[in-house]
């Protein structure tokens with residue numbers, strides 16, 4: 050991999066703890082491998098609680114000076130970090146593809162998307178406004194100021210190795226918090242490369258540490274039990290989110306949670322069918338189906354069901370599966386063998402209960418963790434895919450008759466992250482947008498993520514929002530000051 054990089058120093062085998070690039074205290078390492086080829090990219094330090102505590106101590110000290118800088122000073126450093134991410138986008142994308150598998154063009158898109166949060170929050174750093182409230186008594190003057198929460202711990206998944214961290218670290222640093230990141234064990238290299246660029250941009254020692262570890266639960270415990278950590282921000286499964294919420298209860302710490310989804314994607318009779326197919330392709334097969342906002346259940350109204358299914362199967366068959374570093378590849382491997390097992394299980398369960406495979410359905414001839422982009426028809430609510438996120442390239446098509454019925458089905462889940470629908474009738478667009486119990490609704494689009502809008506879920510999909518001017522709220526405390534004027 051180093052040979053492919055313009056700046057090979059971005060490929061790191063040490064972690065950044067308290068401002069130093071170091072090995073684990075124990076000397077232990079774990080291997081990061083390439084899911085497309087199975088080869089080992091590099092070992093990284095296998096750190097535990099002691100290194101995490103050290104990073105937290107340093108963050109606790111460094112945070113005070115960082116918060117004392119003006120918003121403009123922090124903004125300038127973050128802006129420089131953004132510029133470095135853009136200047137190194139190709140290298141960052143190669144590292145990302147190598148450790149995670151998504152095609153290079155998509156990885157590059159993720160780098161730009163991740164960097165956009167650093168840009169956005171560098172701008173917001175100057176706008177952490179407070180409030181003046183008319184006093185409740187003649188002598189009283191009331192102001193509200195907003196201050197950084199302090200040290201933030203972060204745990205992120207492998208599906209967006211850059212952007213999931215960028216969405217958190219950028220607002221945290223912008224408002225004056227210090228940040229200790231624990232990237233997913235599968236994909237620590239993108240996080241380390243980001244941290245190196247942050248260091249080069251002038252983020253002071255200790256303000257941003259990255260703990261690489263194969264034992265995430267130990268790191269999670271340190272974040273939740275160390276009183277110097279005032280907030281935990283997590284992106285991952287609802288199951289692990291619940292564990293962390295429970296663990297954080299003893300300290301009553303602030304929590305942000307971006308958890309699982311089970312996105313419905315509804316195609317109404319009056320939809321532009323070609324646009325709906327295009328939107329489904331993006332929403333379903335982007336990142337090989339491995340995003341928490343991927344369409345998981347596709348509901349198609351009876352009148353257009355057959356036509357839609359045929360068009361979608363045709364489009365899915367055109368995807369080029371392969372090693373993401375090769376030209377022309379649109380679809381990489383799944384992250385690991387367990388992911389392939391789950392996809393197979395969902396397909397087998399659906400077929401056993403009467404679904405038909407219209408396209409794909411099997412492991413790809415390339416072997417490894419490659420899988421054929423799949424379209425299933427005749428899917429019904431008794432199948433596993435209805436309630437469980439597939440996190441793979443399977444498009445299950447449910448048939449529905451009327452609007453109320455499909456809304457009820459769409460909302461029949463513990464999740465509430467992203468939802469999508471295609472329709473042209475304005476009243477229907479308004480009604481359905483309001484009725485979907487989701488944090489995000491894409492209308493006539495399959496791609497909704499942007500740094501300028503609040504990303505997040507309701508129900509068991511999470512707490513808090515990332516991105517937009519609201520994205521800094523999770524990293525701020527409000528302080529109300531009441532002055533009595535004599």
Ligand code: ADP
Pocket residue numbers: 204205206207208231232233234265266267268269270284285286287289290292
């Ligand atoms: P995914 O299926 O995307 O891997 P997980 O919720 O299992 O979702 O993992 C998301 C992140 O949470 C990863 O960085 C993983 O290492 C970490 N993680 C998993 N279990 C725990 C835990 N018990 N405590 C803290 N972090 C955990």
